Amino acid sequence: MAAALSAQVCIVGGGPAGLTLALELARRGIEVVVVEQSAHFDRSFRGESISPDSVWLLRELGILDKVRADTLETRRMEIGDAGRIVLDADFSGFDQPCRYPMELPQPPLLNALAEEASALPSFRMVRRAKAVRLLTEGSRVTGVVGQLPEGPTEIRAGLTVAADGRFSKVREMSGLPYTKxxxxxxxxxxxxxxxxxxxxxxxxxxxxxxxxxxxxxxxxxxxxxxxxxxxxxxxxxxxxxxxxxxxxxxxxxxxxxxxxxxxxxxxxxxxxxxxFTTVVPDWSRQGLVLIGDAAHTLTPVLGQGVNHAIIDAVTLAPLVAGAFGGSGTDARLDSATKEFQRLREAAVARARALQLRQERAFALTSPVAAAVRRTAYRTVSASPLLRRRILSGVYYQLQQAVRDGGIRLDLAPRPGSPTRAGGQHS
Ligand SMILES: Cc1cc2nc3c(=O)[nH]c(=O)nc-3n(C[C@H](O)[C@H](O)[C@H](O)COP(=O)(O)OP(=O)(O)OC[C@H]3O[C@@H](n4cnc5c(N)ncnc54)[C@H](O)[C@@H]3O)c2cc1C
The missing domain is CATH 3.30.9.30 (D-Amino Acid Oxidase; Chain A, domain 2)
Known part of the structure; x- marks a missing residue:
């Protein structure tokens, strides 16, 4: 049996969602433990296309500069159907702080997030630790049992976060219903x-x-x-x-x-x-919340998985940090996790609906249906207004909403920085 641990927040999973949340919480002085089953971040093909909204968030979090050497900007998208180009979209015309999607392999991204968080005293990551059981008191989740090479250990926390991805074991153990x-x-x-x-x-x-x-x-x-x-x-x-x-x-x-x-x-x-895509009606129960792929697995269309994982993390962090302190923390945490879902689920549902429409278009087999698909792409390609509407809905939703004042981004102050990151857009 390894020594027991405790923290205010235990995050299962050191992917984009878990590490961004951990960084934002640790920057606010919240004690956080990340439980990660893998010993390293070497993973290929996963979440390499990053949507412009997340590129912007990574910039605001101070991470983009650390990974810049590992990135490539996507400036154009071209769809060819039956040998002809039917859609040509250039991103340079979008007037946003970060207009280009980016290719960024996950290892440098996760290393940068972990390195930044590791410099903070309230952050800790336990690697080669697999969450195998939930700890509960009555109906409340109070942490997890992690299986480490030296044996099982209990990690107790006021809030447990399932950031363990598309095959989330914590979601399974939580009993929260979901549809795959x-x-x-x-x-x-x-x-x-x-x-x-x-x-x-x-x-x-x-x-x-x-x-x-x-x-x-x-x-x-x-x-x-x-x-x-x-x-x-x-x-x-x-x-x-x-x-x-x-x-x-x-x-x-x-x-x-x-x-x-x-x-x-x-x-x-x-x-x-x-x-596959996963729909989870309730993203939380007492003492536990799901984020990222664990809450809403998306398809690979238009690089939305990492995007929504990162947006989840920066949305949840201030709510959770604000809930700690004094009596009644448990009740405030439970309200915070409900509020988190309220703030996030419409955007996730929109992304999922768009992806499913796109999936259906890709799957059309009959010659007539394929001709209709080509016409639809050509119509979008020929109409700057339509192109703008569709792409804005996928790629620039957050930047636009922050600009319009519809969303107030509340990022933690960076160490050594006198202003709140993202504050200029609030
Ligand atoms: C082949 C492939 C290609 C993809 N391409 C793209 C793309 O181009 N763009 C895009 O946006 N998205 C893409 N995705 C989706 C993207 O990878 C996910 O949406 C994104 O990584 C979700 O982040 P997350 O932090 O929620 O989960 P994950 O990145 O899955 O991270 C979960 C973490 O939890 C850990 N973990 C799991 N179970 C446990 C446990 N029991 N105990 C402890 N730790 C655990 C895992 O080791 C992992 O580190 C792709 C996915 C795949 C599989």
């Missing part, structure tokens, strides 16, 4: 050299009937490629050998074919994403 909605496709990811005729700043989507691929430039000069397969269809595809993958790329983007052949020679060079 599998989508019709899974996704195969890999990286390959950038074709010579492509530039480093254009995000490409290629569609052919019901097949589609994403071709996303990635740091430093590769392209991250993902293509859809029918749900559970990987085993069938693998049986055909790696040539099946090469042929798929030849169909969607022949210019990427030679690089893919050279670089992806075995299925072990690929990674599979099981695509």
């Amino acid at each position: 909605i599998p989508l019709e496709r899974d996704f195969v990811w890999f990286k390959a050299p950038m074709p010579q005729e492509w530039d480093l700043h254009t995000y490409r989507v290629r569609i052919l009937g019901s097949r589609h691929g994403l071709f996303i430039p990635t740091v430093p000069d590769m392209v991250r490629i993902g293509f859809n397969i029918p749900k559970g269809g990987l085993r069938e595809l693998r049986k055909e050998g790696i040539g099946a993958l090469h042929r798929r790329i030849d169909e969607l983007a022949p210019e990427a074919g030679p690089g893919v052949r050279e670089h992806v020679t075995d299925w072990s060079d690929t990674s599979m994403l099981d695509i």
Whole structure:
């Protein structure tokens, strides 16, 4: 049995949601323990496309400068359908503090967040610790049991936060009901050299009937490629050998074919994403709250997973920090977690609805439906107003709402900084 720990807040999961929350709480002097099952942040293909609103938040949190060398700006998005470009969107015209989506692999992002938080006395992270059981007193969650290499340990806390991702074990243990909605496709990811005729700043989507691929430039000069397969269809595809993958790329983007052949020679060079979305009606129970993917797993369309994870964290932190102190903390924490869901769920629902519409458009098979899809993309492409409306709804919601005064961002003061980060926009 390892020594027991206690903190005001115990966060299970050191991903983008958990570490951003931990940083924002520790900057406010709240004692926080992050329980992370992995010994390192090496993870590929996960959450590398960051939405402009999160780029802006990372800038306001003082993290962007620390990771800048590992980023690539996406300045244009191009959708090709049946060999023709049907949508061309340039992000340079958006008048926002951060207008470009960014490619940023998770290891540098998580390392920067952890390094920044580790400098604060009230932050602690326990690695190689897997939350395996919830501690409860009556109906209230009072912490978790973490399984460490040296044995189990109890981590007691006023608030336990499930930031443990799309397969959240804490959500499972909490008994909070949820619905997992599998989508019709899974996704195969890999990286390959950038074709010579492509530039480093254009995000490409290629569609052919019901097949589609994403071709996303990635740091430093590769392209991250993902293509859809029918749900559970990987085993069938693998049986055909790696040539099946090469042929798929030849169909969607022949210019990427030679690089893919050279670089992806075995299925072990690929990674599979099981695509589903999760709807959780209640994100909290007494003493416990879910955030990020644990509360709302999204699909990979338009890089919204990390975005909503980070926005969750900066929304929840001031509410939780304000609840501590004096008597009645438990009741205030429970109100804070309810308020958090009230503030966040409409934006998450909008992102999910847009992603599901996009998923349906990608899955259209009949020639007539595919022609309608092409017309829809061309209409959007030809109308600056429509393009602006759609992209603003996905990429610039937060920056715009803060500018309009609809949302007041309450970020913690950074050490050594006399002003509140983000204050100029409040
Ligand atoms: C292949 C793939 C590609 C993706 N691409 C993108 C993209 O381009 N853009 C985008 O925005 N999103 C993308 N996503 C989604 C994105 O990764 C998530 O939305 C985002 O990481 C959610 O952050 P989170 O902190 O909520 O959870 P996670 O990032 O999943 O972090 C959860 C953490 O909890 C830890 N953990 C889990 N269980 C336990 C436990 N029992 N005890 C202790 N620790 C535990 C895990 O080790 C992990 O560190 C992708 C996802 C996948 C799988």
